[in-house]
Amino acid sequence: MMKHELHEILRQHDFFKDLPEDDLLVISGCAKMVMIKAGEVLAREGSDANNFYVVRMGKLRIEQQAPAMKPQPIQTIGCGDVAGWSWLFPPYRWSFDVIALEDSRLICLDGACLRGKCENNHSLGYRVVKKFADVLRQRLHAASLQAMDVYAPRED
């Protein structure tokens, strides 16, 4: 896929759409399109987090492995969502498994490439980190609501 096509796709994607054109141009230099089939594993907990993924179409599930237990599904993600923040933080290893539930189209971003560009351009870095801070904020809210078990009978 041509770089300008990637740029256009990023521009229209929920996650990137409010970034300045210059940022999108730089980011598209680290991006490529990938497809994954239902049932395939996108990432394994503990493996190198060289990339992160932005979902264009399809559905994936984030799971946590626990010894002597079945994998624990945590959340599903779909169009507009992001899989992976470990590319930002040393030692750059995935914290969860990510499995495709449906055939999915993703934008794969090369974490090392983007980290390098963010180090060289702190304004870009600030905007990218702000985007990921928002993803983390939303995941934290979601996780606390799920942990509160809000639909259970009340204990007055």
Place this chain on the structure above:
Amino acid sequence: MITTDVLAPVVATVREIQQETQDTFTLTLETPEPFNFKPGQFNMLYIPGAGEAAVSISGDVTQPHELIHTIREVGNVTRGLVALKPGDQLGVRGPFGRPWPMDVVDGRDVLVIAGGIGLAPLRPAVLALSAKRAEIGRLTVIYGARSPEDMLYAREFLGWKDAFVARATVDTASPSWRGNMGVVTKLISPVDFDPTRVIAMICGPEIMMRFAIRSLSALGVEDDRIFLSMERNMKCAAGICGHCQYGNYFVCKDGPVFDYDQVRKLFGVKEV
């Protein structure tokens, strides 16, 4: 003026009882006269010896010969209600309360957000909205449940998915679950509605409603187009005893459906 009618129950007979989930059942009742109501209204159901509880009407407004209630067993009265068998009798007072704003939906997108047992008071609204789809904009129903096994009206929900946008999500599930997992607010998408005109109807645990309102406000949905159904303990259900007081309101009479503009200051405040 309050007549004595609202305080005197009519005797209803159980025609059918259907298990929805492990702790929730749907009762179909017959009343001596057709039972007319509006979506969002509730009845007081009375079991001799156990007492009375407020329960929303979950049936179809066009079918007044069958009175439908979906009941989650949580205490004395609800335990008595779900133990009823076909042919048993119970007391019914109602219908009470301010309904969902079905009079303002024409020409507008409608977003229904339900959590847990909160789908029960919304079901009549969904059925009525579905029946008048030609007169409204887009209809979207979003439902959050504890787990796949805790989803109400599961089979009917599949039919809704064929007719309009209907999405469900659960908080926990086994790996075999292929559906959505995560909080209900994640399913709110401006792709489905015009935030400047949509009418939102929300019912569920207050904390879930708080998060849903936050998401809608962030998208630009104004407070007076967000409608909520509130729950408070009820006694008379007729605006007499003050048991259900909520700030300046009595939930039984001024609610249970409020627009968020009315209750914003009270919402999320403990014990008002």
